[in-house]
Each structure stands twice: as C-alpha cells, then as structure tokens.
Amino acid sequence: VADGKTQFYSCLVPTTWNIPTMGPATEGFHHEFGPHVIRAYDPCLSCATHMIVIDDEDRSILKNEMVRI
Numbered sequence: 001v002a003d004g005k006t007q008f009y010s011c012l013v014p015t016t017w018n019i020p021t022m023g024p025a026t027e028g029f030h031h032e033f034g035p036h037v038i039r040a041y042d043p044c045l046s047c048a049t050h051m052i053v054i055d056d057e058d059r060s061i062l063k064n065e066m067v068r069i
C-alpha cells in the first residue's frame with residue numbers, strides 16, 4: 001500500500017482451479033449435458049461462456065449460449 005492505495009494484489013479465485021477439470025469431466029457425455037456439467041463446477045462461467053460442438057467432419061452441430069439453458 002502506498003498513499004492509501006493498493007499497488008499490487010494477487011487473487012486465487014475458484015475459476016482458476018475449476019477450469020482445468022471441466023474438460024475431462026465432460027468427456028464421454030452427450031454434448032447436451034456439457035452446460036450442466038460446467039455449471040456444476042463454476043456457475044459464474046455460464047454467463048461468460050458459449051459452447052460450440054464440432055462433429056468429426058469439422059461441422060458445427062451445436063452453438064449454444066449457455067445462459068439460455
């Protein structure tokens with residue numbers, strides 16, 4: 001603190017720890033369950049995240065704004 005103002009801070013927020021585990025948690029599930037699994041790990045991400053599912057031929061088969069679900 002200098003002159004009554006914070007000069008530096010470091011936050012350890014839950015999202016930092018949750019994101020790396022979400023991908024493996026959704027593997028093997030039908031893509032429709034993805035938004036629910038992600039919300040279970042971190043409900044804040046649903047307002048900031050969209051999901052796009054790509055099939056084996058690189059075609060988009062689902063574009064979903066997670067906030068709608």
